[in-house]
Structures are given as structure tokens and as C-alpha cells.
Amino acid sequence: MKAFLMFKDRDFNLSSQLPPISDTLLQDLEINTLLNAMALKDDYLFDIAKKTILSSLNDIDAILYRQDILKDCLKNPSIVREIYQIPIISNEKKHKRWLGIFSRYPAAILNESVQIMQLFVDLLRHFRQIADEHADKFDSEGFQRFFNMLKTELDDEFFTDVEAHLVELKFRDGTLISAELGNGNEGTNYVLRKPKTKNQHWFKKIFSQKNPTYTFYIADRDEAGSRALSELKDRGIILVANAVAQSVDHIDSFFKMLQGELAFYIGCLNLYDQLNQLGEPITFPIPAAANERKLSFVGLYDISLALTMKQKIVGNDINLDQKDLIIVTGANQGGKSTFLRSIGLAQLMMQCGMYVPAESFSANLCEGLFTHYKRKEDASMKSGKLDEELVRMSILVENMTKNSMVLFNESFSATNEREGSEIARQIIRALLEAGVKVVFVTHQYDFAHSFYSKKMPNAIFLRAERQADGKRSFKIYTGKPLETSFGVDVYKKVFGIDS
Amino acid sequence: MKFNSILFLKSEDSKIEDTLEAPAFFIDLNLDQIIDAIVAGKWDYNLKPFFYFPVKDSDTIKYRQEIVKDLENRILLDTIKSFAQKMVIMRRYLAMCKKLTYKYHLEGWFLETVIVYCDAVNSLAQELSQIDLHSQGLRDFREFLSNYAGSEKFTTLAAETKSLKSDLSSIKYSIITKGNFVRVRKYDSEIDYSLEVLKTFEKFKQGAVKDYTQYLTVSAGMNHVQAQVLDLVAKLNPEIFKNLDNFYTKYRYFCDETICRFDREIQFYVAYIEYMERFKKAGLHFCYPLITQQSKEIYNYEGFDLALANKCISENLTIVPNDFHLKDKERIIIVSGPNQGGKTTFARVFGQLHYLANLGLPVPGIKAQLFLFDNLFTHFEKEEDIRNLRGKLQDDLVRIYNIPNQATSNSIIIMNEIFTSTSLKDAVYLSKIVIEKIIQLDLLCMCVSFIDELALLSEKTISMVSTVVPENPTVRTYKIIKKPPDGLAYAIHIAEKYRLTYELLKERIKS
Numbered sequence A: 001m002k003a004f005l006m007f008k009d010r011d012f013n014l015s016s017q018l019p020p021i022s023d024t025l026l027q028d029l030e031i032n033t034l035l036n037a038m039a040l041k042d043d044y045l046f047d048i049a050k051k052t053i054l055s056s057l058n059d060i061d062a063i064l065y066r067q068d069i070l071k072d073c074l075k076n077p078s079i080v081r082e083i084y085q086i087p088i089i090s091n092e093k094k095h096k097r098w099l100g101i102f103s104r105y106p107a108a109i110l111n112e113s114v115q116i117m118q119l120f121v122d123l124l125r126h127f128r129q130i131a132d133e134h135a136d137k138f139d140s141e142g143f144q145r146f147f148n149m150l151k152t153e154l155d156d157e158f159f160t161d162v163e164a165h166l167v168e169l170k171f172r173d174g175t176l177i178s179a180e181l182g183n184g185n186e187g188t189n190y191v192l193r194k195p196k197t198k199n200q201h202w203f204k205k206i207f208s209q210k211n212p213t214y215t216f217y218i219a220d221r222d223e224a225g226s227r228a229l230s231e232l233k234d235r236g237i238i239l240v241a242n243a244v245a246q247s248v249d250h251i252d253s254f255f256k257m258l259q260g261e262l263a264f265y266i267g268c269l270n271l272y273d274q275l276n277q278l279g280e281p282i283t284f285p286i287p288a289a290a291n292e293r294k295l296s297f298v299g300l301y302d303i304s305l306a307l308t309m310k311q312k313i314v315g316n317d318i319n320l321d322q323k324d325l326i327i328v329t330g331a332n333q334g335g336k337s338t339f340l341r342s343i344g345l346a347q348l349m350m351q352c353g354m355y356v357p358a359e360s361f362s363a364n365l366c367e368g369l370f371t372h373y374k375r376k377e378d379a380s381m382k383s384g385k386l387d388e389e390l391v392r393m394s395i396l397v398e399n400m401t402k403n404s405m406v407l408f409n410e411s412f413s414a415t416n417e418r419e420g421s422e423i424a425r426q427i428i429r430a431l432l433e434a435g436v437k438v439v440f441v442t443h444q445y446d447f448a449h450s451f452y453s454k455k456m457p458n459a460i461f462l463r464a465e466r467q468a469d470g471k472r473s474f475k476i477y478t479g480k481p482l483e484t485s486f487g488v489d490v491y492k493k494v495f496g497i498d499s
Numbered sequence B: 001m002k003f004n005s006i007l008f009l010k011s012e013d014s015k016i017e018d019t020l021e022a023p024a025f026f027i028d029l030n031l032d033q034i035i036d037a038i039v040a041g042k043w044d045y046n047l048k049p050f051f052y053f054p055v056k057d058s059d060t061i062k063y064r065q066e067i068v069k070d071l072e073n074r075i076l077l078d079t080i081k082s083f084a085q086k087m088v089i090m091r092r093y094l095a096m097c098k099k100l101t102y103k104y105h106l107e108g109w110f111l112e113t114v115i116v117y118c119d120a121v122n123s124l125a126q127e128l129s130q131i132d133l134h135s136q137g138l139r140d141f142r143e144f145l146s147n148y149a150g151s152e153k154f155t156t157l158a159a160e161t162k163s164l165k166s167d168l169s170s171i172k173y174s175i176i177t178k179g180n181f182v183r184v185r186k187y188d189s190e191i192d193y194s195l196e197v198l199k200t201f202e203k204f205k206q207g208a209v210k211d212y213t214q215y216l217t218v219s220a221g222m223n224h225v226q227a228q229v230l231d232l233v234a235k236l237n238p239e240i241f242k243n244l245d246n247f248y249t250k251y252r253y254f255c256d257e258t259i260c261r262f263d264r265e266i267q268f269y270v271a272y273i274e275y276m277e278r279f280k281k282a283g284l285h286f287c288y289p290l291i292t293q294q295s296k297e298i299y300n301y302e303g304f305d306l307a308l309a310n311k312c313i314s315e316n317l318t319i320v321p322n323d324f325h326l327k328d329k330e331r332i333i334i335v336s337g338p339n340q341g342g343k344t345t346f347a348r349v350f351g352q353l354h355y356l357a358n359l360g361l362p363v364p365g366i367k368a369q370l371f372l373f374d375n376l377f378t379h380f381e382k383e384e385d386i387r388n389l390r391g392k393l394q395d396d397l398v399r400i401y402n403i404p405n406q407a408t409s410n411s412i413i414i415m416n417e418i419f420t421s422t423s424l425k426d427a428v429y430l431s432k433i434v435i436e437k438i439i440q441l442d443l444l445c446m447c448v449s450f451i452d453e454l455a456l457l458s459e460k461t462i463s464m465v466s467t468v469v470p471e472n473p474t475v476r477t478y479k480i481i482k483k484p485p486d487g488l489a490y491a492i493h494i495a496e497k498y499r500l501t502y503e504l505l506k507e508r509i510k511s
Helices: A022-028 A031-039 A043-054 A060-075 A077-096 A106-137 A141-153 A156-168 A202-208 A223-278 A303-309 A336-351 A385-399 A417-433 A445-452 A487-494 B031-039 B058-071 B074-097 B103-128 B136-150 B152-169 B193-204 B224-236 B238-250 B257-281 B306-314 B343-358 B392-406 B424-441 B452-456 B487-497 B502-510
Strands: A175-181 A187-194 A213-217 A286-288 A295-300 A316-319 A325-330 A360-364 A368-373 A404-409 A437-441 A459-466 A472-478 B172-178 B181-186 B290-292 B298-303 B322-326 B332-336 B367-371 B375-380 B411-416 B444-448 B461-469 B472-482
Touching (some): A031 A043, A031 A223, A031 A303, A043 A223, A043 A336, A060 A223, A077 A106, A106 A141, A106 A223, A223 B224, A295 A336, A325 A336, A325 A445, A336 A360, A336 A437, A417 A445, B031 B343, B058 B257, B058 B290, B074 B257, B103 B152, B136 B152, B136 B257, B181 B224, B306 B343, B322 B343, B322 B472, B332 B452, B343 B375, B343 B461, B375 B392, B392 B424
Parallel strands (some): A404 A437, B290 B367, B332 B461
Antiparallel strands (some): A175 A187, A175 B172, A295 A316, A295 A360, A459 A472, B172 B181
């Protein structure tokens, strides 16, 4: 039984490793703010959301599959949350009643397994009931398949069989075990058998048959004999004990898996509620193929900033279709970093099947998203700052493929401008030729201008807005690189000097 | 043709005691370490007496060398090893049978023992018939084995064993327990209940889960409940169990003595071949020495100390092989040169090579001719023994004087740093007397000594010197080469002996 709510055709791997450069992305794009909003202090939700967002899908159908399921969730939040609760209830009840397979003796393992199975059967009935009542409210392929699966697999016959086993496994009528002679005539291949007759008194009945039967009796005071007898029984029931115990483990992991497959959507529901309160819009993005160059949006805002400020913030509307190189220059604190982050976050959210923080959004898929941000000087670092930057860059390049996207923020400015620009120029040229999309936020006029003067059709230049009065609108427009970054404005603001 | 032993040609040799002790020189030559390493993991065979007994007979040495050459064929070696493994199991079963108390349990394990034995014999006979053998010993054994495996006695045993086992395996029975009642009857093809349970829950399968069958603890052997069940199973199948009873009575002593003996003796070779592999992997060589008593020309090229090399390989250190060659009238090698230069090792190699060669085994080196000695004497410096009332010098003298008295011209003497406990003048004087006595006996000798003028005593002596790197005299090469003694090395050697070189002094003064 598979839930298949995260992928159409495979399980969501709960223990998968994060991609190698995840820590950098987390830090540069402030993803934790987003994750915290999704998790609402639930570590499990946090963890799943983190894995999902950092493990981008590279397939449009896979993205749309999740989008449809997410749309169903937004439509039926309480039903989805009810399903999500079942695995949690299972856990709580197990804890409360001290249920679990703790023993190391076959008879006890069987006994414990039967008890847990009894609990599981009740929860499985609950699933079946939800499927019966609500399946028709869901439109997505994923949920339809899921509910159908519940109905088929958890049919009446299944429940009848399970109940019968749970009675049978108490062995009220004794155990029937077959065996063979192994080396040294020691018994081997012990197998628990199901008596042929359905008659309650099969134990007595077999003696009336022609098949000769010999009997012996273990005296009450013969303790060694009793032990030997239970060992014999253990050998008979071990396979069935193993079967039930493993089934318990399987159902348990089915619950866990289901919890994992739904957790991401629960996170999306949580986030949606908060954005709703802020009055911020969301939209389901339109993904384009990786080899296209598409990036256009209306009202794209930095979701981390909105969640941190707890208020509606300025969005940007820009069409960057057909562009491989996007260079952003302009005013300090003019919203360049925010803009860069909003692009990165939206790209990640789109590629994990989420809605994005915008009124409309469309972009081509990226086979890898990378960030390269200027870092504070690290006291423990022995190498110089430029070395450090280049080391990080080299790690990124190791993981980079064609149709990746790299977000640079003030990179290679640790050295003087001429050298920094030249390094940046050479790197960017190489990346573009390799088919990598680049968004570069920079103060370095030399670097920005040199690309500008090339008049490349696939390059676009953006600038953080500076209004006539020197105030910033935090809006980004197209515009050629300018030689000053208005640092004087910031200086004035900090020192409270009015212009 | 009567095959007797894979180790011995002479029947009086083959009766060596299991309790034979190591020869006196074992510790001096580090042969104790070597033999310990060779027989490690093969204690059950008690191989040490074989290694303590140099055969002193060139026919037997040749007989053994041929067998080792044959066994260097990987396929043959694996065949022998697989045979040995089966025989180990057979003996383990047999020992177990002696402790079993329930009749059918005992008889059941006895049957298993015979199964293993028949398989061991048949497989060995079959596999040997397909291998090219050149040695007299293995060819004779093969013929013996082939006759035995084809004999009516053995084939009847094998056939009865097989049919009895198959009858017993075909028995399938049911045990029904309820409370303290146990009932036994024939199996009536009821279905496997665990399969049915698995089927019901199969839909939940999510990948690998814990295996709970690991918690089944089965006590070894048979308890009285199982024995009662077995008795009832026997009652349900009286015919088969009657055959088992008869089998046990008829074949109590099934094992052939010559085969058991071969199984032990062949391990002498297997152990040594496995031991050699370690050195061969490290790029070292072994060769089959010519063994002679006709000539006293002896040589060995690229020999090395097995005990030391074993340690060097573990610690990844380089091993420096050395050569020696005595021809014409040369009998005595005087080894001198700087300390820690490999002189003692060289002396041990000399002894190890001769000893192993006289066991009929390959020796370290690429080429060797060695002497078939009647006795080997060593004198290595010993710690002062307080139980010994004589002083150290006196002790040395007593030991050294005893050697030439026992030795013949066919003996070998190895001496390492004699008379170090006396003044230089005394040491020179005494050493000369000893060497002159050895010269008179015309026997082969290696003598490590800082008194390098010993090398000039006679045409029977040659000088070999441990060497240093010319550019940096504190670095040893561990190469021992034939050259006249070096006066400088001598002086340094004396200084070193008393720890009075510049470096050594500095170290001492520091603390």
C-alpha cells in the first residue's frame, strides 16, 4: 500500500540526504523563516518541509501533480488534517497503553504483536470511513488514487480475515506444528500449521482418525520439561510471530510514511493561513522546461521578509524571459538583496510543487539552484577572504550542471574592484557559455558596465529604485548600471542628517 | 604398493614422539617464533614435533621437496584444504557423539559423521585423479586412496549411508501441544499458517523491517521432551530406525588409519606453504636448496630472516635480503662492522636456512646450496643467570668449549658476539683460540665478532662487513657484503659498544 502523495510513482524518502550545498541555500535565502511558518514549532513538519523544499523536482508533471494535490488540500483543509492525525493518534495510543514489541521471546512477541494489531485495525477502519465519506470532494489524481487504494485494500474481506487471525493466534485449541528430522535426528523445519477442520474441537477430533497418534504428558513438577515444551512451541510459532510482528512494523511504517507524505501539505496549509492573515497573495506558478529561459512575475514579494515584518510588502513586476544574465545594481538598501531572495525562494517553492508568493509567476525549471553571497570575515578562517570566496565558488561549480541558476550577491568584492571584476567576469562568462542562468547583484560598476557595453541580447540590467528625494521605494526596474551606489544616502540616514 | 607416510621414508623416523621438544638452538635463531607462526591456527594437528625433527637423510629431504613443489599448485592445495576441513568436521562430530545420551540422537550424529567422512574421501579421490602429480609421495598416496575408495568395503559404507540419510530426511511429522499434552503423528498436509498471515498483511509491506526470527533461541543438542518426540517418531517409522540401529553397530570403526595419518601429516606442508605466501606477497622469494654432504661449498642469494621479515611486513618496513657464498677451502664467515647493521640477523639467517633446508622445505632466497648437517650449535650472548654460580665470562667459556667437543666436521656452528664480558685483549686472545679449534675441525661456521682480525687467521675464513651509507655513516644499509674488515668501523664499533659516540653520549648526558 502506497500513499504516493508526493510522487506519482514512488515513495517519499523520509531519510534522504539533503543535496550537498543545502546549508548555503538555507543561510543565503533565509529559508528557515519560511520553514518556521510552515512548521509552527513542529519539528517533524519543519524537517519534512526542509527536505521537500531543498529537493527540487526537475519535471513539470511532477510539479503539477503536487500542485493539484495542494489545491485539494486548500479546498478541504479539515479532512486532510483529520487524515494526518491518524498516524499521530496511533503513536499516542501506543505510548499510552505501553504497546510495542519489546520482548525477545517468540510467544511474547506474538502476543504483543496481536495487541498492537488490534489497535491498528481500528485506525485502519477510520481510514476506510474517511475514504467512504469524503473521497468525492477531491479532484486531484493523487488523492483520487489514494482514496481508491484505501477502499480496495481495506475492503470488508480484509477486516474479516484480520479479525479471524487475531482470534486464531490466541491458540485456544492448542498448536499444530509440523517438523522434519535434521542432522542427528534433531527436529527441524518447524512450521505452524492450520488444522484442517474448522470444527472447534479439532484437537479431540484428530484422534479418531486412522492416522496413529502417540501421546505423552509432561508432569506439572517437571520444570525443565515445561521449558523444553515452550521452546518447542517457540520453534513452531516463530515464523508466524515473525509474520505478525513484521506486519505490525509494516503497518506502523505505512502510518509513518503517510504522515511523511502529508506533512509537507500540512506545512503548506499552515503557511497559507498566515499569508491569508497578512493579506498577501499566492499563486500557483507556471513551470516551463529547463532549457527555456523564462522568468516573469507580477507582485513577486520576499516571503521571508513578509513573515518577519508581519506585514504586506512591496512586490515587483518584471519580465525577464529569454534572459540568461540578470545584473542588478543600484541603491544601497534599495531592496536588491530582497529582490534576489524573492527570486530564489519563488524558484525553490515552484520546484517543490508549492504555490509562490506573487500574483502571477512563471519560470523555467532550474536543474540546480546555487547561491554565492559575500560573507562576513570569519575569524577562524586561515585563508584570506578572496580565497574563501573562491573555495566556495569551486564547491558550487563541482555540483553545477547545465540549466542551473546561480544567485550572486556582492560576490568577488573582497579584493579591489579591478581584480574582483575580472574574476567575476571570467566566471560569469564561463557559466553563461555552459548554459547556466545568472542573477548577479553587485556594486561593482566596472564589472556590470563591461557586460552592459557588450549589448548582449540575453542580458538584462536592473536597478534598485532611487526616488528623486533620495528615498527608496524598494522597487526594482530595468536600468543601466550607474557609477555610484548612493552610499551617501545611507550615511545620512544612519546619522539622521536630512537631505 | 603399500603407502605409509607422506612425511617419512624410513619407518623408524615416522615414530617420532608427540612430545618431542624443540632443539636447543631454537631460541637463538628465532626458530621458535617462526615455527609458532607456521603452526598458528593448526594446533589440533600437533605439528610441532615434525618441525623439531630434521630428517638428516637426503632421500627424505628430496621426497619432501617434491611434495612441496606439487603442493605449490593452487588447485591441489585447495583440494587438500577442503579435504582437511571435512576431516575437522568429522572429528568434531565424532567427539560430540561420545557425549550424547539419547540413543537415536547419538545414532543420528554418528550417521552425519560417516556422511562427512565418505564425502571427504570421495571428493579427495575424485579431485586428485584430475591433478598432475610429480612427487613420489603424492602419487603413491593417490594410488592408495583410489584403491581404498573403490574397495567394496568403502563403497558399501557410502551407499548405505546415503540411503539411510535419505530415508530419515523424508520423514515428516506433526506435533500437537495443548497444555502439558504432546501428541505426535504423521504430517497430514495441513497448510502453513504463517504464509496465510503474511498474505493478509502483505499489502502493507514497506521495505525492509526487523527480522524477529533472530529471537528464537534454540538450545543446542536435545532435551528430554525432544527425545520423547523422537522416540515417538521412531515408533511411527519403525523400519527406518531399525536400519539406523544396525548401521551404528556395523560401522562403529569406519575410519581408515592411513587416511587419518595423511590428514595430519600433509598439514606440515600446508602450514609452511600458507606461511610462505605472506612473504611472497611482499615480493620476497623462496627457493629449493640443493642439499649436500659431499661438498662444503654453500651459498644463498637474497636470503632473509623469516621472523624479522614477518614483523617488517606487519609494520610496512623494508626487508633487506643478503647473500653469502663459501667455496673451495672457505669454511668460516667472520661478520664485523657497525652495530645495529644487521649482523645478528645475518647469523640467524644462516642458521634458519640450514635448519629449514634440512626439514626438506624451501628456504628464503632465489638460489641456494646448503649443507646436510649432523648437528647445529649456536652460541648467542645470554643474560647473566643468577642460578649459575659461574661468572659470565666463565659461563661463556664453558658453553663455547663444549661446542667443539660435541661437534663433528659435519656440524655447523653459529656464534654471535662471544666474550663481550671481558677486556678487549682477553677477548681477542680467547676468540682466536676458539676459531683455531673450529678451523681444525674443518666445519662450517658463522661468527659475528667485533674482533675483525679473526677474519685474517686462515684461508678458511672470509670477512663480511655490515655497511653504512658512505655520505652519512649513521645510516645503516643492512647490507652485509664480503670485504676486508674496516678499521674505522672497528673503532666506531668499540665506541658504540661502550656507548661513547658523540650522539650516544649526548643522549646519556641529557638525562
